[in-house]
Amino acid sequence: MNTGRPASTRLRWWWVGGSALVLAVVVVGAVMVGPIALSPADIVRSVVDRLPFIGLDTGLSDRSEAILWEIRMPRVVLAVLVGSMLSAAGAAYQGVFRNPLADPYLLGAGAGAGLGATVAIVYAPATSGWIIDPLPVAAFGGAIGGVALAYALGYTVRRGRTAVTLILAGVAVAAFLTALQTFLQQRESDTLREVYGWILGSLNTAGWGEVSLVAPYVVVCLSVVLVGRRLLDILAVGDTEAGTLGVRPGRVRLIFVVFATLGTAAVVSVSGLIGFVGIIVPHTVRLLTSASYRVVVPISILLGGAFLVLADIIARVAVAPAEIPIGVVTAIIGAPFFAVVLRTSKGITS
Amino acid sequence: MIRRFAPFVVVVALFATACNSDGSRDSAPPDTPTTTSVEAEPTTTSARETTTATSARETTTTTEPAEDGFPVTINAPNGRVTIERPPERIVSISPTSTEVLFAIGAGDQVAAVDSMSDFPENAPVTELSAFTPSVEAIASFDPDLVFLSFDPSDIVAGLEAIGIAVILHGTALTMDDAYGQWEQVGTATGHVSEAAALVATTTADMLSAFDSLPETSDSVTYYYELGPTLYSATSATFIGGLLAPAGMENIADPADTDGFGYPELSAEYIIDADPTLILLADTKCCGASLDTVAQRPGWASMTAVANGNVVELDDDIASRWGPRVVDLVEDVVAAILRLELTNS
Numbered sequence: 001m002n003t004g005r006p007a008s009t010r011l012r013w014w015w016v017g018g019s020a021l022v023l024a025v026v027v028v029g030a031v032m033v034g035p036i037a038l039s040p041a042d043i044v045r046s047v048v049d050r051l052p053f054i055g056l057d058t059g060l061s062d063r064s065e066a067i068l069w070e071i072r073m074p075r076v077v078l079a080v081l082v083g084s085m086l087s088a089a090g091a092a093y094q095g096v097f098r099n100p101l102a103d104p105y106l107l108g109a110g111a112g113a114g115l116g117a118t119v120a121i122v123y124a125p126a127t128s129g130w131i132i133d134p135l136p137v138a139a140f141g142g143a144i145g146g147v148a149l150a151y152a153l154g155y156t157v158r159r160g161r162t163a164v165t166l167i168l169a170g171v172a173v174a175a176f177l178t179a180l181q182t183f184l185q186q187r188e189s190d191t192l193r194e195v196y197g198w199i200l201g202s203l204n205t206a207g208w209g210e211v212s213l214v215a216p217y218v219v220v221c222l223s224v225v226l227v228g229r230r231l232l233d234i235l236a237v238g239d240t241e242a243g244t245l246g247v248r249p250g251r252v253r254l255i256f257v258v259f260a261t262l263g264t265a266a267v268v269s270v271s272g273l274i275g276f277v278g279i280i281v282p283h284t285v286r287l288l289t290s291a292s293y294r295v296v297v298p299i300s301i302l303l304g305g306a307f308l309v310l311a312d313i314i315a316r317v318a319v320a321p322a323e324i325p326i327g328v329v330t331a332i333i334g335a336p337f338f339a340v341v342l343r344t345s346k347g348i349t350s
Numbered sequence: 351m352i353r354r355f356a357p358f359v360v361v362v363a364l365f366a367t368a369c370n371s372d373g374s375r376d377s378a379p380p381d382t383p384t385t386t387s388v389e390a391e392p393t394t395t396s397a398r399e400t401t402t403a404t405s406a407r408e409t410t411t412t413t414e415p416a417e418d419g420f421p422v423t424i425n426a427p428n429g430r431v432t433i434e435r436p437p438e439r440i441v442s443i444s445p446t447s448t449e450v451l452f453a454i455g456a457g458d459q460v461a462a463v464d465s466m467s468d469f470p471e472n473a474p475v476t477e478l479s480a481f482t483p484s485v486e487a488i489a490s491f492d493p494d495l496v497f498l499s500f501d502p503s504d505i506v507a508g509l510e511a512i513g514i515a516v517i518l519h520g521t522a523l524t525m526d527d528a529y530g531q532w533e534q535v536g537t538a539t540g541h542v543s544e545a546a547a548l549v550a551t552t553t554a555d556m557l558s559a560f561d562s563l564p565e566t567s568d569s570v571t572y573y574y575e576l577g578p579t580l581y582s583a584t585s586a587t588f589i590g591g592l593l594a595p596a597g598m599e600n601i602a603d604p605a606d607t608d609g610f611g612y613p614e615l616s617a618e619y620i621i622d623a624d625p626t627l628i629l630l631a632d633t634k635c636c637g638a639s640l641d642t643v644a645q646r647p648g649w650a651s652m653t654a655v656a657n658g659n660v661v662e663l664d665d666d667i668a669s670r671w672g673p674r675v676v677d678l679v680e681d682v683v684a685a686i687l688r689l690e691l692t693n694s
Contacts, residue, residue, distance in 0.1 A: 035619040063651045067618040070648035189481030190466055191635060197579040197614075204580055204617055207647030321619030322605040323580070 009233070009292035011299075019302035023080070026306040030076045030313050035320035036067055043068060074208045079312045080305035081211065081218045082203070082267040083277055087304025088225045089260035090278025091285075091296050095232030096253040097163045103278040104264040107170035107257065108146030110275075111177035113268045116142020117198050118181045122188040135198070136213065136269035142177075143265030147257065149173045162239060163253065200325030201272035203312055210270040221263030225256065225297055232256070232293035274308070276330045280338040281307055287341050307334075419542065424534050428506050428518035436540040437495035437515075441488055443480050444499035447519060448473050449672035450532050451497070454548055456539040462491045469666065469674070485509055495538060522671035524591050529553075531671070548673055555676045559683045560595040567686050568597040572627040573620055573654075578636045580615045587611040589631070589668060592675060593682060601625050621648050627685055628652075628660040631668040638662070657692065661685045 032040055042060050046068055049056050060068070089104035097106070105111070120138035147170075154169035185195050231252050234242050239249040268274075281304040282296055289295050311329040318324055421434045439461040442448040448467035451460055463473045464480040478487055480500060485508035488496055496509055496516045509516045517538060522528040529549045536545020574583045574590070582602035583589045586609070590600055601623040605613040632638040640660040644650050654660060661681055667674045 035616045036622040063621060063624065066648035066651035067621050071618045071621065074647065186482055187479070189479070192481070193581065194577055194579075194636065197577060197581070202579055202614075204614065205578065205646065209647070316616050316618075319605070319607050319613075321616050321623075322607060322613035323616050325614075 009290055009294055011295050012289075015289050015295065015299055016302070019299050019306070023302050023306040023309075026309045026313075027076055027080065030079070030309045031068075031072060033313060033317055034067075034072055035316060036064070038064060038068060070207060074211050075203050075206050075312065076309055077211050078203055078206045078214070078271065079309040081214055082271045082274065083281075083308025083311075084222060084301045084305040085214075085218045085263040085267045086274065086277040087281035087300040087307070088222055088297060089264045091282035091293065091300045092225050092232065092256045092260040093278070094282055095229075095293050096235055096256045097167055098236060098238075099163070099167065100283065101279070102167075103275075104260060105174070105273070105275070105278070106167065107150040107261070108173040108177055109143040109261050109264050109268070110146075110273050111174040111181065112142035112144070112146020112149075113139040113265065114142070114199055114273060115177045115181040115184075116140070116145070117272075118184050118191075118195050121191050121194050121198065122184055136210075139198075139269040140265045143268055144261060146173055146177055147261045149177075151254075151257070166253070197325070198272045199327075201274035201327035201330075202315075202323070202325055203271055204316075204323050206270065214266045214270055217263055217266035221259045221266075222301060224259040226301070228252075228256065229293045229297040232297070236293075272325075272327065274327045274330055276327075276334045277304060277308060277311075280334045284338060284341050419537075419540055422537050424517065424538055426517040426534060427520060428501075428516065431515050431517055431538070433495060433515050433538055437493075437538065439491065439493050440495045440497070440539065441478070441491050441493040442467060442473075442497045443478055443483050443488065443505075444497050444519060445469070445480065445666070446499060446522075446531075446670040446672045447497035447535060449670060449674065450535045450545075450548075451539065453673045454532070454536050454539070454541040454544040456535070456541050456544075459539055461493060469672075485512070489514065497535070522588055524588065525556075525671075525675075528588075528671040528675075532673075552673055552676055556595070556679050559676070559680050563596055563683060563686055564690055565597075566690060568599075570596070570598040570627060570686055570689060571601055571623065571625040572598045572629055573601050573615075573623070573625040574629045575632055575638065576612065577632050578638060580617060580620065581612055582615050583631075584611050584613065588671060592679065596683065596686060598627070598686070617646070617648065621652055624653050626654060626659060626689060627682075628654045629663055629682060629685075630660060631663045631665050633662045634665040659685065659689060 031043060032038075038060070042064070045056060046060055046065060048054055050069075086104055090102070093102035093104060093106055094100060099106075116138035117135055119142075120135045124134040124138070150166065150170040150173040153173060154166035157165045157169070185192060231247060234245055234247050235249060235252060237245075242249050242252075264278075282300045285296050285299045285303060289299055308326075308330070311326055311333060314333060315324045315326045315329045318329075420436055421432055424431045424433070436459070438459055440451065440456065440459050441461055442451055442463045445464070445467045448460070448463045449469055451457060452470045452473060457470070457472070460474060462476045462478060464478045464483075465475060466480050467473050467475060476491075478484075478491075482502070483498065483500075483505045485505055488505070488509065489512060493514055496514055498505060498516060498518045499520060501518055506516045506518050515538075517534065519531040519534070522531060529552075532549055533542075533545050536542045536548075572593075574593075575581070576583055582605070583600075584602045584606045585591070585594060585600045586603075586606065590611075601620065602613055602615060605615055605619065607613075628643065630638045630643070639662055640655070640658060643660055644655050649655050663678055663681060664674075667678045
């Protein structure tokens with residue numbers, strides 16, 4: 001697919017335009033639908049009403065306004081942020097580790113966040129006495145700590161600090177942290193439902209507070225991955241070859257891992273462990289467009305946001321007014337969708 | 351109103367017969383209703399109600415008519431369990447069983463209880479886990495009777511294999527289930543009359559609580575919260591059935607498409623449903639309160655939040671099926687009565 005067609009490594013404007021359109025359509029759709037029927041006209045009126053210098057009778061009750069602006073809107077925005085971040089982080093991980101199975105949780109970010117969240121749920125039950133909710137802080141710290149541990153472990157290996165060494169260190173750290181988390185969860189079984197609820201991921205109770213908490217991290221981390229995405233293409237040729245091109249693979253890898261982890265930790269701390277997004281979105285983009293990270297990263301950011309918003313629509317509408325954990329939805333619709341893409345495309349280029 | 355209480359009335363009559371059989375132990379079998387049962391009845395229920403009770407259901411507890419009651423055979427959910435003599439070293443791996451044991455005066459026969467049995471305070475709490483129970487750990491207390499509520503890994507079979515009597519009392523689905531279990535606990539420990547009395551007072555207390563409600567409580571809707579991710583319990587659950595005599599409508603019912611009973615609700619659905627009452631059963635676990643609920647995005651627009659009609663329940667009571675359910679019922683009834691006051 002890439003041979004003899006060097007142009008496919010360039011970012012085509014219609015790929016960007018098309019993906020942005022998909023994202024826009026999905027976002028508008030997500031604001032329109034929900035367990036509570038709000039007519040599109042009412043929603044448009046309410047949005048216009050919020051514009052500066054315009055005031056009109058929206059026809060919506062205070063309660064409907066609250067549902068639209070304090071529940072549905074932040075939820076859609078958060079889904080975009082989480083989906084974009086996880087997809088970009090997944091693409092970055094796949095690039096720096098030259099491993100198609102890499103996802104944002106590869107180096108222990110997921111296991112660390114899970115352990116942090118479990119510790120917070122078990123030992124620091126949220127009460128009004130806390131100034132800030134300890135759960136996101138602990139999940140964030142756990143994710144960073146997990147990856148730092150994996151890096152430290154990988155760094156101390158004397159022979160060749162290669163990508164593979166780091167992956168193996170990550171596997172060991174993830175297994176260890178998961179074991180600790182399971183141990184704690186089984187011992188304190190009265191908090192089991194809460195722990196599982198967090199691990200399966202949910203945007204159900206998200207508000208603007210969560211959005212403003214993660215947005216700065218997501219913006220910074222996405223910018224770094226976007227700006228540096230050419231380096232991922234260079235790393236793809238191998239550490240030694242990249243070195244001859246003037247790139248220091250270890251340093252590049254560290255920078256990408258730091259920012260991908262920071263962003264992942266931030267979104268995971270408010271959304272829980274939503275799996276599968278970081279793997280299937282970049283791969284789908286690769287299959288549909290190009291294998292070059294110059295294309296994969298920006299398109300993954302756009303389509304990753306769209307994918308998670310879509311998954312969240314299903315999570316809240318499929319069995320409305322009940323909810324499905326969004327992590328379950330991403331796997332249930334993501335896996336078959338990915339299989340279809342895999343079958344209909346001409347094959348992965350790598 | 352009367353018809354709703356039919357299940358309770360049956361149980362009252364059941365108590366009455368049990369009481370009678372205990373009083374004249376050698377005469378009548380326990381499940382034969384007699385005329386004296388009406389006299390033995392301690393509650394203020396009317397004659398009309400007691401007539402419906404003569405069709406008393408079968409009791410699952412059978413007591414051998416020996417001098418001290420033992421040996422007894424119990425038709426436990428895990429099969430017939432024979433207990434030769436009054437147990438002295440009971441191990442309870444079920445917070446509910448622990449509460450019942452102490453409530454019927456069998457507390458001094460209890461050697462150990464699991465780590466989550468935090469009521470009453472003088473229960474001999476150990477490290478034993480109710481979630482991942484271990485045959486060896488339980489056996490190390492040398493028990494002569496073990497109560498379990500959950501058998502995830504063949505603990506019952508393991509204990510029976512080493513000759514320890516086990517009664518598995520799983521989660522009660524109705525109050526009648528719970529009463530049946532309490533009576534079995536009484537029979538198994540030699541506290542038949544105390545268990546019957548506990549059932550009777552509980553029944554009577556609940557009757558009087560619900561009787562204090564006006565008919566208008568039918569128009570009350572409620573949301574019952576189990577966790578901060580908005581897990582709820584429908585009318586089909588134990589807690590839903592417990593509150594059913596109040597006649598309130600549960601907003602989680604339409605959401606329970608799979609019949610599981612514990613749907614996770616959408617925040618926007620709850621806000622739109624605008625229940626009259628919010629019952630929080632996640633106060634201890636998760637720190638939910640009127641304040642935290644009011645701070646959730648969009649929740650301040652709800653009538654129940656604005657008017658403070660948010661009841662902070664004790665999670666422990668709400669998740670067990672012990673005698674303290676009366677406290678929970680009374681809390682909810684009091685909240686409904688406050689509603690009626692503010693409305694009128």
